Amino acid sequence: MSVALKDAIEHLTETIRKTPQFSTSVFRASSYSDSAGFTTRSEVRGFSIPMDEPRELGGEDTAPNPVEMLLAALGSCQEIVYRAFAAVLGIEILRIEVHAKGYLDLRGFLNLAEVPSGFTGVTYTTRIVSTEPIERIRQLTELVERHCPVYDTLRRPIEIKGKVELTRPGGEVEVDTSMD
Numbered sequence: 001m002s003v004a005l006k007d008a009i010e011h012l013t014e015t016i017r018k019t020p021q022f023s024t025s026v027f028r029a030s031s032y033s034d035s036a037g038f039t040t041r042s043e044v045r046g047f048s049i050p051m052d053e054p055r056e057l058g059g060e061d062t063a064p065n066p067v068e069m070l071l072a073a074l075g076s077c078q079e080i081v082y083r084a085f086a087a088v089l090g091i092e093i094l095r096i097e098v099h100a101k102g103y104l105d106l107r108g109f110l111n112l113a114e115v116p117s118g119f120t121g122v123t124y125t126t127r128i129v130s131t132e133p134i135e136r137i138r139q140l141t142e143l144v145e146r147h148c149p150v151y152d153t154l155r156r157p158i159e160i161k162g163k164v165e166l167t168r169p170g171g172e173v174e175v176d177t178s179m180d
Contacts, residue, residue, distance in 0.1 A: 002083075002087055005083060005084065005087040006087035006088055009084050009087055009088050010088060013088075028044070028045075029042055029043070029044045030042065030043045030044075031043075031051075037052075037058075037059065037060055038052055038053040038057075038058060038059040038060070038065075039051070039052045039059070039060060039062055039063070040052070049063075049069075050062060050063035051063050051064060051065055051066055051069060052064075052065060053065045057106075067102055067104060067118075067119065070102070070119075070154075071100040071101070071102050071122070072100075073150050074098070074100050074122070074124065074150045074151060074154065075098030075099070075100050075124065076098075076150075077148050077149060077150035077151065078096075078098050078124075078126065078144055078148050078150070078151060079096045079097075079098055081143075081144045081147055081148040081149075082096050082126075082128070082140060082144050083096070085140055085143045085144065085147075086140055089136075089139075089140065091130070091132050091136050091137070091140055092130060092131060092132060093128060093129070093130045093132075094129040094130060094131075095127075095128070095129035096126065096127070096128055096129075097126070097127040098124055098125070098126050098127075099124060099125045099127070100122060100123070100124040101122065101123050101124070102119040102121070102122045103119060103120050103121045103122070103123075104118065104119050104120065105120060122154065126141070163175060163176060164176040
């Protein structure tokens with residue numbers, strides 16, 4: 001168990017408790033596609049994250065695809081939340097693994113049938129290596145499933161709004177306001 005992690009989480013918790021107006025955070029990501037293929041690049045806090053499609057889906061298979069990254073985000077978020085609550089509760093965890101699967105009907109993506117274009121289901125297995133009693137791990141798991149941001153986002157409907165801006169090669173911008 002990391003004392004530094006425990007101290008960081010307790011400090012953050014106390015700060016938010018004392019000043020709840022600081023509890024709202026905004027996270028940002030930008031993605032870019034400037035080649036004819038499916039290769040993209042996402043920028044997050046100075047990190048560059050490539051994405052592509054496997055060859056059988058028309059890509060060059062140079063990086064994970066977006067739906068694989070969504071599964072990875074679910075697993076990573078759960079592992080982080082496990083570590084955070086374990087540190088605060090004094091639960092020792094030696095290793096955490098999350099193995100996720102997403103079930104997708106490609107007919108939706110390809111506009112071949114009126115089926116969802118996204119996942120129709122996600123399953124995962126969490127493997128925890130620990131000497132703790134199963135009751136403590138069960139308590140920890142309940143906290144993770146209630147408080148993991150990615151898990152929560154995937155479980156419930158959320159509002160998503162967007163707009164399209166068309167920029168001409170000379171720099172002129174047209175905004176499609178029909179999406180607002």
